[in-house]
Amino acid sequence: MPDELLKIGTLLLKNMYSADFIRLLVDHACDVSRSDAACLYFGGSGPGDTGALRQVYLRGNCGPAKVLPQDSELVGFLYESREPVVLGGPDGVFFRELLLCPEMQSGMALFLGTDTQRFGILILNSLAEAHYTRRRFDFLSGLALLTGVMFSHRGSAANPKQIRKQA
Numbered sequence: 001m002p003d004e005l006l007k008i009g010t011l012l013l014k015n016m017y018s019a020d021f022i023r024l025l026v027d028h029a030c031d032v033s034r035s036d037a038a039c040l041y042f043g044g045s046g047p048g049d050t051g052a053l054r055q056v057y058l059r060g061n062c063g064p065a066k067v068l069p070q071d072s073e074l075v076g077f078l079y080e081s082r083e084p085v086v087l088g089g090p091d092g093v094f095f096r097e098l099l100l101c102p103e104m105q106s107g108m109a110l111f112l113g114t115d116t117q118r119f120g121i122l123i124l125n126s127l128a129e130a131h132y133t134r135r136r137f138d139f140l141s142g143l144a145l146l147t148g149v150m151f152s153h154r155g156s157a158a159n160p161k162q163i164r165k166q167a
Contacts, residue, residue: 004032005142016150026057026122029143033108033136035124037062037100040112042120043070053120060125062101068121074098078111078121084141085109089129098123105129108137110144112151119151 008028015021022040030038037060041053053068053075068075074095077085087098087107098107104125112119122144126132132140 002139005139005146008032008143009146012147012150016154021150021154022057025143025147026059029122029124029140030059033124033132033140034126035131036060036127037064037104037125039064039100039123040120041068041123056120060100062104062125064100064123065097068097072097074109075121078109079118082111082113082115084111084137084144086132086137088132098125100125103127106131108132108140110140111148112144113148114152117148117152119148122147 012021012024015024026038026040039055040057042056043051043053052070055066074085074097085095085098087095090099090105098109100123105127106129107123107125110122112122
């Protein structure tokens with residue numbers, strides 16, 4: 001999947017300042033990882049910000065929460081560790097909010113940001129258990145790192161409200 005990451009990275013770079021950036025990010029992440037649903041949440045840009053993360057883009061036939069509170073287990077872990085979270089099956093005890101709807105069997109959540117900025121979280125889901133293999137994990141982790149840097153360089157990246165208007 002390194003070729004796919006290079007292709008998507010190039011496409012995102014060409015469209016970094018376009019209104020299509022968010023759609024391209026989510027749709028390509030979903031397509032390449034063969035996920036059945038994806039949702040992008042934005043908010044909480046500052047270290048002391050206590051606002052919730054708001055859904056800015058959804059792909060798939062799910063009705064996930066429109067808002068993720070920053071004090072949720074998933075958001076807290078992602079913002080503190082900046083590491084991806086994978087849920088291999090629906091029977092897990094932790095990070096249950098990672099599954100966007102009851103039909104989903106596995107999921108992955110990715111921190112989007114840099115060392116000093118938080119932009120949001122990308123959640124992907126699959127109808128298959130254990131869908132997020134090492135190969136998918138590596139691709140999506142690389143995409144999240146690349147996207148965090150791109151958001152930090154976008155003129156509107158410092159303002160999640162502006163990004164929501166573009167989505």
